[in-house]
Amino acid sequence: MPTVPNRFALTTPLYYVNALPHVGSAYTTIAADVVARFYRLQGDEVLLITGTDEHGQKIQRTAEALGRSPQEHCDRVAEGFQDLWQKLGISYDRFSRTTDERHRPIVNQFFQRVWDKGDIYLGQQQGWYCVDCEEFKEERDLVGDRHCPIHTNRPVEWRDERNYFFRLSKYQDALLDYYAKHPETIQPSSRRNEVLSFIERGLEDFSISRVNMDWGFPIPTDPSHTIYVWFDALLGYVTALLEPDQEPTLENALAHWWPINLHIIGKDILRFHAISWPAMLMSAGLPLPGQVFGHGFLTKDGLKMGKSLGNTLDPFALVESYGSDAVRYYFMKEVEFGRDGDFSETRFIHILNADLANDLGNLLNRTLKMAWKYCDGKVPTVNPQELGPEHPLRELAETILGDYAATYKNLEFHRLCQRALSLARAGNKYIDDQAPWSLYKQGQTEAVSQILYGVLESVRLVAYLLAPIVPQLSSQIYQQLGYDREFLTTQDLAYWSTQTPQDRWGQLKPSQVLAQPQPVFQKLQSPTLVAE
Ligand SMILES: Nc1ncnc2c1ncn2[C@@H]1O[C@H](COP(=O)(O)OP(=O)(O)OP(=O)(O)O)[C@@H](O)[C@H]1O
Ligand SMILES: [Zn+2]
DSSP: OOOOOOEEEEEEEEEEOSSOOOHHHHHHHHHHHHHHHHHHHTTOEEEEEEEEEOOSHHHHHHHHHTTOOHHHHHHHHHHHHHHHHHHTTOOOSEEEETTSTTHHHHHHHHHHHHHHTTOEEEEEEEEEEETTTTEEEOGGGOBTTTBOSSOTTSBOEEEEEEEEEEOGGGGHHHHHHHHHHOGGGEESHHHHHHHHHHHHTOOOOEEOEESSOOSSOEETTEEEEEEOHHHHHHTHHHHTTSOTTSOOOHHHHHHSSOSOSEEEEEGGGHHIIIIIHHHHHHHTTOOOOSEEEEEOOEEETTEEOOTTTTOOOOHHHHHHHHOHHHHHHHHHHHSOBTBOEEOOHHHHHHHHIIIIIIIIIIHHHHHHHHHHHHSTTBOOOOOGGGSOTTSHHHHHHHHHHHHHHHHHHTTOHHHHHHHHHHHHHHHHHHHHHHOHHHHHHTTOHHHHHHHHHHHHHHHHHHHHHHTTTSHHHHHHHHHHTTSOTTHHHHSOHHHHHHHSOSSSTTOSOTTOBOOOOOOSSOOOOSOOSOOO
């Protein structure tokens, strides 16, 4: 009987279109793509949502400064995002733009639910506003001469206006209660603690409308106000759930994929996702997303890289110089997900050469050459089970395979890379120790076959383990091992993940014809991009 696949829906933030994407936006999106690819390889039905947040004062002002209409500006920048995602191999299923005409009915219907619940009222808003965050800041959090702690280059602005408010305070206890019962919902745990202590300090209602600002949707019950950009942006996740030809109703949007399993975001927008958003959903009577993971910042000289500060690294140039797998691998391996990390081009080159060119690429290359020399260019004809459980490579591989899925599910990408690479390193050591070239000279062909099989099978497993992170490289390795180029990406994954599971020892078919050895990862040259 065919099994029904599990469903997994996840999102990146919808990025502001105040400027083209930078390496920080790429970082989150790469991580989300890795997770999506992992679940697809498990045979699950996956929906990866990314997109752009296009309303609000920040966008209106940026467009004005550039002499463009806001829509023209958004169209251009949204295209830039899509272009980068394509270059980085991001396999997104939906690109949600908050200026999409289907978004407005969803926002209106959601607003109506919250309105009917009595959670929206008119009040007076006073406070310090950071346009770059599109958020009111508490006086005690400001730095220097009233500057936002994240956007230290621009002072916050004083606001005193009549706005509609959302009754966030009403949900304080419900949120605490929910997070006590579902502690896994906010990750990593340091972020959970941060959110909990913020809630415990007391939640204040927040304004969800703006006056004198018309780049957004009007409040349905009072069109002289514009809906606050964050209220509309968070709902972009819901609009994204609609099928392309579906009528845009809230009911349709929520029917198949809701609740979303995972929001991957940076820690700058944690409160929106772990406080405002769940409270809005509670008000609308909807179940909450499974998890919010707030990762750390890529920093430059200790400050968050960002479009507003302009201290960023151009991801287009990075991909152009080094290729998408290199960029993906570096950020997943080098920065522990959840913590901050600085970028260094020298380190970038060092890690890629050490891991992918030497430990993995060379291992495959030298072993393939031996297989051509000693085994007629075929996977050695041995029964994989003859390599018993105590075989050193098999033993290590099976230990890693025992928990790699949990490692991915916990978003421990750096650990996954380390573990996969430890298998490649063990393969190199094993082949050096065994010296099959001497055994061949002594006529011990059976032993040679066994050794080469063990190493090639280990390389296959490393490629499989890393496939969500370096999809092109893994596909190339599979191809060298005699599989179709597309084996890991366009096969009927749901089928083969159950029929010929790739995450087991001994799947490499004896006698399968190998490809001619070719380097799968070119060594990178010295830094070219950033002066260090
Ligand atoms: N330096 C960074 N490190 C890690 N992630 C980042 C970084 N900058 C942006 N991001 C990602 O982008 C999200 C914020 O998107 P946004 O469009 O506000 O980009 P931004 O560059 O931070 O903009 P701005 O500098 O104008 O605030 C973060 O939550 C995170 O997912
Ligand atoms: Zn700010």
